[in-house]
Structure formats: structure tokens, C-alpha cells
Amino acid sequence: MTRTTRRTFLKTTVGGAAVLGFPRPLRAQAKTFRIGAIHPVTGALAEPGQACRLGAQMAVDAINAAGGIKGKGGIKLDLLLGDTQTKPENGRVEAERVVTQGAQMLLGSFDSGSTNAMVSVAQQRRVPFLIDIAAADPITANVAQSVKAGQQKVQYVYRNFPTGSSFGRKAVQYFIDIFKEANVSPKRVVLMYCNDLFGQNQARGFQAAHKAANPSWDIVEVIPWPEPPTDLSTEVSKAKAAKPDIIAPITRPASALLLFPEIRKQRIEMMGIVGPGSPGIYESGQIAQLKEDLEYVLTSVPWANFKNPKTAAVAEEFRKRSGGKTFDTNSGYSYDAVFVIADILERASALDDPDAIVDAMKKTNYSGGLMQYGGPVAFNELGDNANAIPTMIQILSQKPVAVWPKDAAVQKFVFPRPRA
Secondary structure, three states: OOOEOHHHHHHHHHOHHHHHOOOHHHHHOOOEEEEEEEEOOOOOOHHHHHHHHHHHHHHHHHHHHOOOEHHHOOEEEEEEEEEOOOOOOHHHHHHHHHHHOOOOEEEEOOOHHHHHHHHHHHHHHOOOEEEOOOOOOHHHHHHHHHHHOOOOOOOOEEEOOOOHHHHHHHHHHHHHHHHHHOOOOOOEEEEEEEOOHHHHHHHHHHHHHHHHHOOOOEEEEEEEEOOOOOOOHHHHHHHHHOOOOEEEEEOOHHHHHHHHHHHHHOOOOOOEEEEOOOOOOOOHHHHHHHHHHHOOOEEEEOOEOOOOHHHHHHHHHHHHHHOOOOOOHHHHHHHHHHHHHHHHHHHOOOOOOHHHHHHHHHOOOEOOOOEOEOOOEOEOOOOEEOOEOOEEEEEEOOEEEEEEOOOOOOOOOOOOOOOO
16 A cells, blocks of 8 residues: 655645646636535634634645645645534534535534534535544444444544544553653542543543553542533542542643642642643643643643654744644644545545545555654544554643653653642
């Protein structure tokens, strides 16, 4: 199988028109391929949702500027934008709307609840759907099972993002590795999580991975909260009573704004805060609001490969276009997803046949992504990219930086956190 890198993809794109030998009028009349890009750009998840949208738009701009989809006559990409307003049920509503308006593929949607709601539209209306961000395992697994059982003919839903179960496995491994590297032996971990589809799935994945690994530390308390919460003082008091060495939070942006100040307020004596993976900790807006309450917090999240010079260049463009924000999990995975779509369209035998696009999706072997991967983007029997992996990042001097594993780290972690 031939690997497609971003460099090769862009090279082939730049020379497209000359190689094809099309006359000028035909090039000028190139059609567009419409992608329905749905994210929560208003409501409680607006900051990550807006980052997703901008990341996707930047990728579209780059691909179109380089000549579009070369193998299809230079067809340009066009985003049909949707906003779930941070309401899970709006995933279906917005997906229906953009498909009715002509979207030939779907992209989205950050939140597992709204992403799950989009699946039925993709399957019923035969619209290939590439999930850029959403971790809940059942989103793809349920469709794969339905196809395997003969209840549906084709799986139209694929994901280039870690699943909750893979988040859990990597988080437990990173916990073990970092504790060993720091030469410390915490014994008591309190798991706290937002009680929505995402949080439930992430918590289950972490607990299952812990049970399988049987490390030297125990999860001594599991504390959920309703999302979004109005107050977390009771939950934090319960965590404090468990005498934790580590608090492991799975947050949303809204709950993070309450959780971390409350932990500081209640003066919990512990080695540190180490998250199994969630938003609300690394976004520029969150850091600006939480300030020192996030300093030294570690969390295992998908992260950009900043050792790649191309990533640095795109990150600088994102910073300029976003008003100074960091190219992060959200913008990065949405950016990569559009390039994966472009690669799929280059290889598809026809763009007006959704099954032909799915056939190309199944054969994806794309290694030009800007995020930290464990190998090329390739989809397994469930429709997931098993090479989508998280990186342990830490907030140091009010900036999120990769600190583990060593080959991804750009800075040494600080753990245990210094005492105030």
C-alpha cells in the first residue's frame, strides 16, 4: 500500500493544472466538493468548537491554494458550516441541514453526544462522515456491529481521533511511566469526571485500563458530577476526604472553571493533578481564566507534533488568525481531518458515489498529519484510527507543552508539583 505524505500531496497539488493539460476555461470552472463541518461554536463548548472550525478552514484554504483535488481536475473544497450550540441533539439537526444543502461528506463535531447524533444522518442518507474529534467508543463500534450483523450494508462513519478505551490505556501507561521517572510512588488516586457521554466513556476506559494493568496505585474514589455543574464544593470535599495522592479529573471547559479553583480553595495536600484526558485544561481561554490554578496540571490529550517544522508554521498562522491562541488538540485534529479527506478524494474512483468514497476511506494510509500519531492514519475494522494517540502535556509558565513520552516531549515535566 502506498503511503501519502502531506508533502507529496501538496507537491502533486501544485502542478495539477499543467499536468492535466486542461485549457484555461475548464480550470476556471472547476466545481467544488462540499463538506458539512459541524462543531459547537456557541454555548459552553464554544472555544474548542471555534478552534475546530478555524483549523478545518485553514486546511481547506491551504488545499485550495495549492490547486485543490488534483486527481479530480482541481476541484476545490468548500465548507458548509454548522453549529450545535453545545446541544447534543443539534448534531442531527445540523447534519440534516447541511446534507440537504448539498454536503457530500460530514466532518465533526468535537462533542461525543452531538457526534453520536450525526451518525444516524450519515447512515440513513449515505453521507461519508469523518469524525475529527469525539472519543466515545460506541459512536463507531455500534455502526460496525450493525453492518457486521447485516442490519446495515455500509459503514459511512470513520474516526481519526483516540477512542475512550485507548485514552484509558495510554493514560494508565503514562501515569506509571511518569511516576517511575519522577521516582515517586503515589498510592491513592481519586477519579473525578463530568457525567455526560464523553465523561462516562472516558472514566470507564480509565478504570478498565487500570484494572488490566494492575499498577501499584489504586483508584480509591470515583466522583461524577452533572455537566455543566453549578457548584463542585461537595464533590471536591468528598475527594479531599479520600486523602488522594493524585486527583485525576475528566472535565469540560465549564466544569474546569469550577473544579480547579475549588481544589485550591479547599487546600488539598497531594502530589499533583494528572488527568486521563479531557478538554478544559489546555485551551487559551481556560488558561487565561484559571491562571495559577492550572499551573503544573498534567493531562493526557492528543497533541500537535511541534518537533515538525510544518506544524510550527501552521501553528503560527493559526495564532495570527485566532488572535493569539495555541494550535492545540481541537484545531490540530480538525486541520488534519481535512487533509485526510483530501487524500481520500484524490484516491476515490468517483466523488458522486458515497460508496466509492467509503472504499477509499477504508484504504487510507496517510502519514502527513501534524498531530502526534503512532503511525499513519489508517482505519481498522471498527472505523477507528488505532494510531491516533494522546500525549501527556503539562501547563508550565501558563503554556501547555508536551512532556511525555520522551520522543514527543519538548520540555521536562515537573512532578510532584512544587509546594506553595
